[in-house]
Amino acid sequence: MKWxxxxxxxxxYQPGKSIDAVKKEFELAEIVKLASNENPMGCSPKVTAYxxxxxHNFALYPDGYATNMxxxxxxxxxxxxxxxxFGNGSDELISxxxxxxxxxxxxxxxxxxxxxxxxxxxxxxxxxxxxxxxxNRNHDLEAMLEAIDENTAIVWVCSPNNPTGVxxxxxxxxxxxxxxxxxxxxxxxxAYYEYVTNENHKDTLPLLKEYDNVIIMxxxxxxxxxxxxxxxxxxxxxxxxxRLDPVRGPFNNTVLSQAIVPIxxxxxxxxxxxxxxxxxxxxxxEAFCQKHQLDFYPTDTNFILFEVKMDSDVVFQELMARxxxxxxxxxxGTPGYIRVTIGTKEQNEGLLAQLEDVLSNxxxxxx
Ligand SMILES: Cc1ncc(COP(=O)(O)O)c(C=O)c1O
Numbered sequence: 001m002k003w004x005x006x007x008x009x010x011x012x013y014q015p016g017k018s019i020d021a022v023k024k025e026f027e028l029a030e031i032v033k034l035a036s037n038e039n040p041m042g043c044s045p046k047v048t049a050y051x052x053x054x055x056h057n058f059a060l061y062p063d064g065y066a067t068n069m070x071x072x073x074x075x076x077x078x079x080x081x082x083x084x085x086f087g088n089g090s091d092e093l094i095s096x097x098x099x100x101x102x103x104x105x106x107x108x109x110x111x112x113x114x115x116x117x118x119x120x121x122x123x124x125x126x127x128x129x130x131x132x133x134x135x136n137r138n139h140d141l142e143a144m145l146e147a148i149d150e151n152t153a154i155v156w157v158c159s160p161n162n163p164t165g166v167x168x169x170x171x172x173x174x175x176x177x178x179x180x181x182x183x184x185x186x187x188x189x190x191a192y193y194e195y196v197t198n199e200n201h202k203d204t205l206p207l208l209k210e211y212d213n214v215i216i217m218x219x220x221x222x223x224x225x226x227x228x229x230x231x232x233x234x235x236x237x238x239x240x241x242x243r244l245d246p247v248r249g250p251f252n253n254t255v256l257s258q259a260i261v262p263i264x265x266x267x268x269x270x271x272x273x274x275x276x277x278x279x280x281x282x283x284x285x286e287a288f289c290q291k292h293q294l295d296f297y298p299t300d301t302n303f304i305l306f307e308v309k310m311d312s313d314v315v316f317q318e319l320m321a322r323x324x325x326x327x328x329x330x331x332x333g334t335p336g337y338i339r340v341t342i343g344t345k346e347q348n349e350g351l352l353a354q355l356e357d358v359l360s361n362x363x364x365x366x367x
Contacts, residue, residue, distance in 0.1 A: 112333060
């Protein structure tokens with residue numbers, strides 16, 4: 001068959017072991033998964049109640065314009081409805097943007113390490129990928145500017161960044177945008193936006209008024225606890241949205257997803273509660289790292305990347321055998337570190353007790 005050169009030899013995304021697979025392999029009754037930055041509290045109970053009570057005609061396609069969901073998100077964000085595009089998760093938005101702009105002969109600039117899907121999608125489109133190492137734990141915006149040339153089509157800014165959790169602050173971001181050529185699209189991936197507490201990251205939305213070449217991406221998969229429903233959205237000026245929209249699948253958000261998003265948005269108390277629990281959980285990990293003198297990245301998300309002073313694959317394996325799934329930094333471009341989703345207080349306590357034991361068995365603990 002006549003495969004695109006770019007897809008030959010590509011490996012499928014490795015989502016990590018499923019809870020069921022780990023249960024079976026290690027004969028464990030309970031598994032705690034802190035690997036994919038999902039919300040450990042789940043979604044709003046109002047969403048769950050709706051799902052239990054509602055009935056729909058599943059023979060019908062969903063609303064291709066996602067009218068009700070669009071109305072609710074537009075109101076929530078404070079933009080016009082034609083300034084939004086919805087994806088089947090922000091994963092699909094990444095693919096829509098890359099399919100629209102990348103092709104052989106053009107390049108795309110991103111940090112490394114950062115979210116893996118930018119690179120994968122760019123490779124599929126046959127574009128050149130220019131990866132710029134982080135500097136002082138953050139996007140090296142100066143070097144990213146230098147990497148841009150007349151063939152650059154997209155620049156990715158992941159803020160807060162996955163896997164580090166570090167936010168790009170407003171001042172450097174503004175200075176950066178002022179220098180990016182106007183014909184280069186800047187994607188600001190804010191998948192963890194709702195968790196940000198950094199005082200120097202107020203709000204990126206006003207930037208859209210100043211820059212026509214910026215799209216902000218957010219998702220319901222993280223703080224809203226709705227990863228299963230696959231809803232992400234992009235915010236940009238209406239001309240940009242109108243260009244991207246034809247590349248989107250016609251019925252890309254399901255009937256149930258469209259129905260529950262307005263309910264999730266309305267339950268602001270629940271979101272606040274989840275944020276507060278996350279903030280407390282973050283302290284548990286920071287205290288652990290401080291106690292044992294393990295380096296950690298200052299996170300503005302629901303995960304934390306920290307040092308284990310040994311092979312992170314071994315830590316990953318040993319924690320899995322004890323019922324905890326985390327991500328090894330080896331797979332994320334940060335060897336010697338692990339990335340852990342911040343769980344409930346009990347989950348964090350359980351994981352940290354096991355980790356303390358693993359690390360002390362290997363003789364790497366101080367304190
Ligand atoms: C930075 C970043 N962007 C996008 C995504 C994809 O999220 P979604 O579930 O909305 O596709 C993730 C998921 O982990 C992420 O970390």
